Amino acid sequence: MTVGIVMLVHTALNRAEQVARHWTSSGCPVVIHVDKNVDRPTFKAFQQALAGDPLVRFSKRHRCEWGTWGIVAASQSASELILKQFAEVSHVYLSSGSCLPLRPVQELIDYLSERPRTDFIESATTADVPWTVGGLDQERFTLRFPFSWKRRRRLFDGYVRIQRAIGFRRKIPTGLVPHMGSQWWCLSRQTLSAILQDPNREEYDRYFRRVWIPDESYFQTLSRQYSTNIESRSLTLSKFNFQGKPHIFYDDHLQLLRRSDCFVARKIWSRAERLYQAFLCDGMAAMKKTEPNPGKIDRIFAKAVERRTRGRPGLYMQSRMPNWDWENGLTSNPYSVFQGFTELFENFEPWLAKATDTRVHGHLFAPERVEFANGQTLINGALSDSAKQRDYAPRSFLTSLIWNTRGERQCFQFGPNDNQDVAWVFSRDPNAQVSVISGAWAVPLFKSNRNFSDLRKDAAKFQKIENEHLKILRKSTAKAKVRIWTMAEFIEAPMEPIQTIVDEIGAISGRRLTEAPTMVDLTGFGQFLQNLKNQGMHPYLMGDFPVEPGPINQPSPPRKPYLVR
Amino acid sequence: MRLLRKRQVIRAWRKSRELLAVQDLTDRIRSDDILLMSTVHNEKIRLPYFLNYYRDLGVNHFLIVDNDSTDGTEAYLSNQSDVSLWYTSASYKRANFGVDWMNWLHRTYGDGHWTLTVDPDEFFVYPFCDTRSIRALTDWLDNSAIRSFGAMLLDMYPKGQLDEQPYEEGQNPFEFAHWFDSGNYTQKKNREFGNLWIQGGPRSRVFFRDKPKKAPALNKIPLVKWNKKYSYVSSTHMLLPRGLNHVYDEWGGEMASGILLHAKFLDTFAAKAREEMARSQHYAASAEYMAYADGIKSQPELWCKFSEKYINWRQLEILGLMSKGNWA
Numbered sequence: 001m002t003v004g005i006v007m008l009v010h011t012a013l014n015r016a017e018q019v020a021r022h023w024t025s026s027g028c029p030v031v032i033h034v035d036k037n038v039d040r041p042t043f044k045a046f047q048q049a050l051a052g053d054p055l056v057r058f059s060k061r062h063r064c065e066w067g068t069w070g071i072v073a074a075s076q077s078a079s080e081l082i083l084k085q086f087a088e089v090s091h092v093y094l095s096s097g098s099c100l101p102l103r104p105v106q107e108l109i110d111y112l113s114e115r116p117r118t119d120f121i122e123s124a125t126t127a128d129v130p131w132t133v134g135g136l137d138q139e140r141f142t143l144r145f146p147f148s149w150k151r152r153r154r155l156f157d158g159y160v161r162i163q164r165a166i167g168f169r170r171k172i173p174t175g176l177v178p179h180m181g182s183q184w185w186c187l188s189r190q191t192l193s194a195i196l197q198d199p200n201r202e203e204y205d206r207y208f209r210r211v212w213i214p215d216e217s218y219f220q221t222l223s224r225q226y227s228t229n230i231e232s233r234s235l236t237l238s239k240f241n242f243q244g245k246p247h248i249f250y251d252d253h254l255q256l257l258r259r260s261d262c263f264v265a266r267k268i269w270s271r272a273e274r275l276y277q278a279f280l281c282d283g284m285a286a287m288k289k290t291e292p293n294p295g296k297i298d299r300i301f302a303k304a305v306e307r308r309t310r311g312r313p314g315l316y317m318q319s320r321m322p323n324w325d326w327e328n329g330l331t332s333n334p335y336s337v338f339q340g341f342t343e344l345f346e347n348f349e350p351w352l353a354k355a356t357d358t359r360v361h362g363h364l365f366a367p368e369r370v371e372f373a374n375g376q377t378l379i380n381g382a383l384s385d386s387a388k389q390r391d392y393a394p395r396s397f398l399t400s401l402i403w404n405t406r407g408e409r410q411c412f413q414f415g416p417n418d419n420q421d422v423a424w425v426f427s428r429d430p431n432a433q434v435s436v437i438s439g440a441w442a443v444p445l446f447k448s449n450r451n452f453s454d455l456r457k458d459a460a461k462f463q464k465i466e467n468e469h470l471k472i473l474r475k476s477t478a479k480a481k482v483r484i485w486t487m488a489e490f491i492e493a494p495m496e497p498i499q500t501i502v503d504e505i506g507a508i509s510g511r512r513l514t515e516a517p518t519m520v521d522l523t524g525f526g527q528f529l530q531n532l533k534n535q536g537m538h539p540y541l542m543g544d545f546p547v548e549p550g551p552i553n554q555p556s557p558p559r560k561p562y563l564v565r
Numbered sequence: 566m567r568l569l570r571k572r573q574v575i576r577a578w579r580k581s582r583e584l585l586a587v588q589d590l591t592d593r594i595r596s597d598d599i600l601l602m603s604t605v606h607n608e609k610i611r612l613p614y615f616l617n618y619y620r621d622l623g624v625n626h627f628l629i630v631d632n633d634s635t636d637g638t639e640a641y642l643s644n645q646s647d648v649s650l651w652y653t654s655a656s657y658k659r660a661n662f663g664v665d666w667m668n669w670l671h672r673t674y675g676d677g678h679w680t681l682t683v684d685p686d687e688f689f690v691y692p693f694c695d696t697r698s699i700r701a702l703t704d705w706l707d708n709s710a711i712r713s714f715g716a717m718l719l720d721m722y723p724k725g726q727l728d729e730q731p732y733e734e735g736q737n738p739f740e741f742a743h744w745f746d747s748g749n750y751t752q753k754k755n756r757e758f759g760n761l762w763i764q765g766g767p768r769s770r771v772f773f774r775d776k777p778k779k780a781p782a783l784n785k786i787p788l789v790k791w792n793k794k795y796s797y798v799s800s801t802h803m804l805l806p807r808g809l810n811h812v813y814d815e816w817g818g819e820m821a822s823g824i825l826l827h828a829k830f831l832d833t834f835a836a837k838a839r840e841e842m843a844r845s846q847h848y849a850a851s852a853e854y855m856a857y858a859d860g861i862k863s864q865p866e867l868w869c870k871f872s873e874k875y876i877n878w879r880q881l882e883i884l885g886l887m888s889k890g891n892w893a
Contacts, residue, residue, distance in 0.1 A: 241709075241891050248705060252696035269701060300893050308891035311819040315885045316752055318717040318784060319822035321761055321813045328817040381748020382871045384770050392777040393751035403885060404748035 001113050003028055003186075004089035006078040008071065009097035010035035010064060012270035013046045016097035022280045024055040026105035029086040032056065033074040036063040057081055067149050071183070071215040072208065080196055083189060090116060093186045098267040099236060100249075100279055108235075108263045112186070119191045119227040122181030122234045123220040140212035141178040142169045149212075173200070173207050179224055183215040184236035184266065187223060194226040195219065237262035237294050239301040242309050247301050254278055256300070262292040314403050314431075316396065330429040331402040336411040336505060337426055337433065337480075340440025340487065343415070345517035349373075355513060356505045358409040364401070365394065365418035380404035394422040402431070409505060416441050416465035427472050432480035434473060435501050438466060439487040439542025443520055446528045452535070460537050467541065488543030494519065570805040573668055573796035580665035581673075583655035584630060588643040591628070591674050598625035599699055601681045602670050604663040606632040607840075608685045609641055610833065613735040615685050616645065622689065623698035624681060628674060630666045632657050649674075657844075661799075668796045675791035679703040682787050682801050683825060688739075689716060689787060690878050691823035692889040705892055706790070713804065714788040715812030716823035719745050719886060720766045721875065722830040722867040731832045738828035744872040746770060747884045750783070760784060760803045760810035767830075767867040785825055786812055821890030824881050830867060 005023045009016040009032055020030045032050070034043050043061075050056045059078040064070040079092055091112045101108070112118075126137045143163045147155040162168075172178065187195075198204065204222065208214040223230060237260060239247040246267045249257060251274040257265055258278075268275055311320050314332025322328070342348045342362070353360040353373070362371030370385040372378075377385045381404030383397070384390075390397045402410060414423075426432040441462045445455045473482045481504070485497060495516055502513060526545040533539070594600065601624045605612070616627065627648040631638050632655075642650045653666070660666050671680055681699070683689060691702055691714070706714060723730055723742045730741045750765035761784050769780035785801045789809060796805050803810050814820045873884065881887045 243709065245708060247893060248708070250693070250697050250701055252693065269704065271698075271700065271704075304889065304891050304893035307819050307889060308814075309818045311814070311817050312885065315819075317750070317819075317822075317885050317888070318715050318752070318761060318763060319813045319820040319888050319890065320818070321752055321754065321815060322817045323815045326815065326817045378869050378871050380871055382746040382767070382770060382869055382873075383749045384774065386774045386777075388775050389749075389769065389777045393753070396751040400748050400750070 001090050001109070001116075002086075002088050003091045003093050003109055003112055004082040004086055005030045006075060006082060006092055006094050007032045007097060007099075008035075008064065008074055008078075008094070009033065010038060012097055013038070013042065015268075015270050015276065017046065017049055018276060018280060019097070019100065020050060020056055021053065022101060023105060024053050026109070027055070028105060028109070029055045029057070029082060029089060031059050031078045031082040031085075033059045033078045034061055035074075036061040055086075057085060065148060065150065067145075067213045069209045069214055072218045075215070075219070076196065079192055083193055083196070090189050091186055092189070092192050093235070093264070094184055095236065095264060096184070096266060098270065099184070099264050100266070100268045100275060101264050102237075102257055102260065102279055103263050111263070115231075117188060117190070118229045118231050119185070119187045119223055120231050120233060120235045121185035121187060121220060121223050121227075123179040123224060123230060123232050124181055126178055126180055138178075139164075141172060141217070143212070144168075144170060144210040145212040146210060170207075170210070173203055175225070176204070176207075176221055177224060178217060179220040180217045181220045181232065182234040182236070182238060183219075184234050184238060184264075185219055185223075186235050187219070188227075191223055191227045195222045198222070198225075235263050235292070237265040237292070237297065238267070239297065241301075242305050247304070249275065251275055253297075256297055260292065260294045260297050261290045262294055314399055316399055329431065330425065331399050331431045333402050333406055333409065334431045334433065335402055335409060336435070336501070337414050338411060338435055339414045340437030341435070341517075342413045343440040343443045343520075344437055344487070344491070345519055348517050349413070351515070351517040352411060352502075355515075356409070356411070356502055358411050358505060359405065361410065361412040363415060363418050364398075364412040365390070365414065365422055367417065367419070370397075371413075391419055391421075394419055395425045398422055398425055411505075416462040416469065420465060420469060423469050423472050427475065427478040427480050427482070430479045430481075433501070433504060434480045434482045435497070436470065436473065436482070436484045437487050437490045438470060438484055439463075439539060440490075441466065442487075442529065442539060442542060443522075443525070446525055447520065452531070456532060456535050456537050459532055459539060463537075463539060463541055470541075486541065486543030488545050491519065491522070566805060566807065569798070570794070570796055573665075573798065573805065574672070576661065577665045577668035577672060577796065580655075580660045581669035583653045583660065584651040584666060584669070585653065587631070587639060587650040587652045588648065590626070590646070590649045593647075594626050594674065594678075596677070599623060599679045599681065599703060600626050600628060600675060601683065602628045602667055602675070603683055603685060604630045604632055604657070604666060605634060605638055605685050606657070607634045607636045607638065609634065609636045609638045610732065610734045611685045611738075611828075612638065612641060614737060615688075616648070618688055619681070620647070622694065623700045628670050630663070630670070632663070664797050664800065671791050671795070671797075672793045676793040678791055679706075680789055680791045682789075682797070686738075686828045687718065687787070687825040688828065689823060689825055690881065690887070691716070692821060692878060692882065692887070692892055694823075694878055702892075703788075703790070706788075709891070711820075712790045713786050713809040713812055714821070714823065715784065715786050716788070716825045717750075717763055717886065718766075718783040718785050718825045718827050719881070720768055720783075720827045720829065720867075721745050722767055722872075724866075724868040724872075726866055727830055727834050728832040738831055739826060739875060742828055742831055743875040744868050745875060746871075747873040747886065750886075751777075755803070755810075758798065758803045758805075758810055759807040760786070761813055771867055786810065787825060788823075819888040819890050821892050822887045824878070824887045826875070 005028050007030055023030050047058055059081045062070045062073045064074055075094055082089060082092055147159055149156050208218045241247055249265060249268050251272050254274060310328050313329025349360045359373050361373045364370050369387050370390055372385055383400055445459055499513055526547045529539050529545050530547050601619055629642060629648060630651045632653055642648050657663055667682060721742045722744050724744060732738055746766045750763055753762045755762050762782055763784040764780045769777055773780040782802050786804060787801050798805055882889060
C-alpha cells in the first residue's frame with residue numbers, strides 16, 4: 001500500500017528532480033511526464049540524472065499547452081504507466097513540477113491508507129460555482145474549441161462568436177454530467193483504472209478533446225461515474241488569482257505553509273531556496289494527525305485578490321486611478337460639511353469640536369488660504385495650506401485630507417465664497433454629511449461695516465453661487481446625506497437639527513447636548529434684508545424674515561446660551 | 566504616435582555616436598539577466614552604495630553612461646566587473662536629457678531583458694523587497710503578463726538643514742535622510758500618452774508653493790520587460806507604445822507598484838544645484854534648480870511636523886503610496 005505520484009513537468013527541472021527524489025526516498029513511485037516543448041538534450045540530461053532511481057519512470061511525452069487536451073493526455077499516459085508498473089500503488093496523486101510536499105510523505109501515505117476507497121477530487125457542477133474566468137462556464141462543454149487561447153486569441157474568440165450566433169451546441173455524451181474543479185487530484189486505483197479502462201473511453205476522449213480547459217473537467221466529470229466516495233476537495237493547496245493564475249509561494253511564506261498542515265502546495269517559486277530546504281527533509285516528522293487547514297493562507301490570498309479588484313476606497317495613487325463611478329467610495333471615511341453654521345453662530349467651530357470630538361476646520365476652500373483647524377499651516381500628510389496648491393487639484397486635496405486623517409472625523413465649513421469645484425465631489429460622496437443653512441452668508445454682510453452698494457453686489461453674487469450649489473446638492477446623482485434649511489426655518493428651532501447632525505456624527509455616545517452654540521444677534525437683520533430688497537436685490541434663500549427686529553420665538557436676550565433637556 | 570516612436574529610435578541611433586565605450590562587458594550578459602541602466606554626472610560619492618544596493622536586489626549587470634564626470638567616476642566604474650561603461654562629453658540637454666542615450670542602450674542590449682532605469686540617487690523599493698529578490702518580482706510580472714512596473718518618485722530629506730549632516734561615500738543616505746511627505750500628491754491623467762501625471766511632495770510644498778503646476782513630475786516607470794520597439798519619451802516618466810504607461814487600474818482595483826526613494830536632498834544638493842544651474846542642462850531651462858537655489862537660500866528646511874519617518878515598504882503600502890496589488 002503506497003501512493004504513486006504522477007508529476008507533470010515543463011520548467012525548473014532541477015526542482016522537479018529534487019522533489020521526485022524526496023518522494024522516492026519514502027518509497028513512493030514517481031512517473032514523470034515532461035512536456036514535449038522541452039528540448040531533447042535537456043530532457044535527456046534530466047532523464048539521466050534520475051536514471052539511478054528504480055522508482056522513477058518517464059511516460060510518453062505530449063505537448064502541453066494551457067487549456068488544451070495535452071495535459072489530460074499526459075495525465076492519462078502517466079497514470080496508465082504507474083498503475084501498470086507499480087502494483088502496490090493504491091492511490092495516484094497528480095502533481096506538477098512546482099508542487100512541494102509540506103508534510104512528511106509517510107503522513108500522506110497513512111492518511112490515504114486510512115481512507116482506501118476515498119477519491120480526493122474537487123468536482124462541482126458548473127451551475128453552482130463562480131470559478132470560471134472569461135465567462136465561459138456551461139459553454140465550455142457545449143461549444144468546440146479547436147484554437148489555442150494563448151496563441152490565437154482572435155480565432156478563439158471569433159469561433160466562439162460564430163458558434164453562438166448560429167446556435168451551435170455539442171451533444172454531451174449520454175450519462176455524463178459535466179463537473180469542474182482543481183486539476184490536482186488524488187484518485188484511488190479502483191476509480192482511476194475504471195476511468196482509464198472504460199469501454200466508452202474513446203468516445204469520451206473525443207468529446208473532451210474539444211472542450212475548453214479539459215484538465216479541469218475530464219477526471220472531475222468521469223470520476224463521478226465510478227467513484228463510490230468522492231471528497232470534493234483537492235489535497236493540493238493551490239490558490240488562484242483573479243486572472244485564474246495560481247498564486248506563487250516564496251521564502252517568506254514558510255511559516256504560513258508550515259501551519260497550513262496541507263500535504264502538498266502549489267505553486268512554489270523555483271528559486272525559493274529556503275522552502276525547498278525546509279520541506280524536503282523528513283526531519284520534522286512530528287506525525288501530526290491533523291486535517292489540512294489552509295484557512296489563513298486562504299484569507300491572505302483572498303485579500304490580495306480583493307485589493308487587486310476593489311482596492312482601498314478613497315485612495316488615489318500611482319496604481320489606482322478609478323474612472324468616474326468606479327471608485328468604490330469616493331473618500332475613505334465619513335466627514336461633515338457645514339454651510340452657514342459658522343456664520344450664524346458666534347462660536348460654532350470650537351463648540352462643535354467640543355461636542356463631537358472631531359477635528360473642525362474653518363473654510364477649507366476659502367480663497368486666501370486653507371483654514372485648517374487651530375490655524376495650522378500644515379496638516380497630516382504634510383498637506384499645505386496654500387490656496388494655490390489646493391486649487392490646482394481641489395478633488396485631490398479633499399480626498400488626500402480624508403485619507404491622511406483616517407480614524408479621526410473631519411468637519412469643515414463651506415460657503416459661496418469658497419472654491420465651488422469641490423462641491424461636485426462631496427455631493428456625489430455617500431461619506432459626506434452636508435448641512436446647509438441657506439442664506440446664512442448674509443449674516444457676515446449684515447454685521448460688516450461696509451458700503452451698502454458693495455454689500456449688495458456681494459449678496460447678489462453669493463446668492464447666485466449658493467443657488468447653483470443647492471441645485472447640485474439636490475440632483476438625483478447626489479449621494480451625500482444632504483440637509484437644507486432656510487435660515488428663517490432654522491432659527492425657529494435651531495437645536496433640533498443640530499442634535500440630529502451631532503447624533504449622526506455619533507462621536508460622544510448618546511448624550512443630549514447640554515450646551516448650545518451662541519447665535520449671532522440678529523436684531524435688525526430683517527431690516528437689512530428689506531434694504532437689499534429695496535435696492536432691487538431680492539434675497540430669497542434665507543426664507544421669510546419679518547422686517548420687525550428679532551424672530552418671533554428667539555429667546556431673549558439671544559446672547560445667553562440656553563439649555564435643552 | 567508611431568511616428569514619434571520612430572523618431573525616438575532615429576534620435577537614439579544618431580545620438581549613439583556620441584557615446585564612446587570605455588568598458589564593454591556586455592558579452593557577459595546572459596539571456597535572462599536583469600539589467601540596470603543609468604546616466605551619471607559627477608556622482609562618484611554615491612556610486613558605491615548605489616551599486617551594492619542594486620546588486621543585493623539581484624541586478625546582474627549595469628550599463629552606465631558617464632556624462633563628462635571629472636571626479637573619478639570613470640576610474641571607479643571601470644574597476645567593476647559587472648559594469649559596462651560609456652563616456653560622452655556631449656550635451657545632456659540635447660540628448661533629450663539623456664533619454665536618447667538610454668534608448669540606444671536599451672535597444673542594443675535590453676531586448677528581451679527586464680531593465681531597470683534609474684538615476685544614481687534613486688533607490689527602487691517594491692512589495693516584499695526585504696524578503697524577495699527583484700527576480701521574484703520580474704518572474705511574477707512575467708507570469709501575470711505585465712510588461713511594465715510603475716514606481717513613484719518619493720523625495721527623502723533629513724531633519725534640519727540639508728548641510729547639517731555630510732554624506733560619506735558608501736553610506737546609506739537614508740540613515741539620516743529618512744523623512745518624506747506621505748499625503749500631498751496629485752494625480753492627473755495624461756490623455757495623450759495614457760500615463761498618470763503625479764506631482765506633490767516636499768518640492769512642490771516648499772519650492773513650488775505658489776506655482777504647483779510647475780512642480781516636477783513624480784510618476785516613473787523604471788522597470789520594463791524591454792523590447793527593441795519600445796522607447797522612453799520623457800525621462801522614465803513615459804514610454805511608447807502607450808500601453809506600457811498603463812501601470813494603474815481604472816476600475817477601482819489597485820495594481821502592484823513600487824517606490825523610488827529619492828536621495829536628492831543631501832548636503833551635496835546645494836553644490837549640485839549651483840553646478841546644474843551653471844550647466845543649464847536640466848529640464849525647463851533648469852527652472853527647477855533655480856527655484857531650489859532660491860528656496861535653499863531662504864528656507865532650507867524641508868522637514869515639518871507632519872513629515873513621516875521611513876521604516877520599510879510595508880509602511881509605504883499602508884500609507885497608500887505604493888501597493889502590493891495582487892501579489893501576496
